[in-house]
Amino acid sequence: MDEGRKLEPIEARLLGVLVEKDFTTPEQYPLSLNALTAGCNQKSNREPVFDLSESDVYSATGKLIVKGWAGSIHPAGSRVERFRHNAGEMLGLGRAQVAIVAELLLRGPQQPGELRARVSRMVPVSTQSDLVDALAPLLAQGLVVRVDPQPGSRAENYAQTIAPGAHPVPLRTAVQPTPPRYAPGPAVPPPAPVADLAPIDKRISDLQDDVQTLRRQLSNLAWKLGEKLDPP
Secondary structure: OOOOHHHOOHHHHHHHHHHHHHHHHHOOOOOHHHHHHHOOOOOOOOOOOOOOOHEEEEEEHHHHHOOOEEEEEEOOOOOOOOOEEEEHHHHHHHHHHHHHHHHHHHHHEOHHHHHHHHHHOOOOOOHHHHHHHHHHHHOOOOOEEEEOOOOOOOOOOEEEEOOOOOOOOOOOOOOOOOOOHHHHHHHHOOOOOOOOOOHHHHHHHHHHHHHHHHHHHHHHHHHHHHHOOOOO
16 A cells, blocks of 8 residues: 555544444444544544544544545535545445454454454454455455464454554564573593694605615625625
8 A cells, every 4th residue: 555545543543433433323424523533532442542632633634535535525504524434445345344444443453253243343244254255355455464373362363554553563572492401511622733744754754765875875885895705
């Protein structure tokens, strides 16, 4: 989704309320500024609980309209401005997906069981299989992400990405393995330095040459002495 269309926390609350009231109390929809403010500050089915003024809500609604998520109308015969959402057009998805996004905007990341129960207030989601089917296009488009189970929990959570700052997704902390305990073994002495044997090898070679030379000299001397000792 275009970064320019992502929502701030108060804008996320506004959009969630508009969708919720559209589905649950259609006779009161579109909402007046007073009704929209009351819905934003509602104590039930909201996380976190806000205490916004009408001025806060009106200012944030203007930003929501600029981003394309909402619009305003003046019903015939009434001077009261009313506000409606454009979530279906913006998402390009059906009512079930719009209801899921609205619930995640209102309450933050939720496990499948609680998400199905709360979304069912707005649209029929009879089984967990129905919820999985409804989540599929949202996950495929990256509008909703699956969050791995947190420590102490076995169920995953689902979180919306349209308003990243509204409910920061908890990151699972990787557990670092404990290093094994062991008793230190005996110290191994460092290897003795290797002596340079080249001078010794040369000395041995020189001695061998000297021996060969002495042997030749002795042989020659013995031959000469033998000639002198032999009778003529």
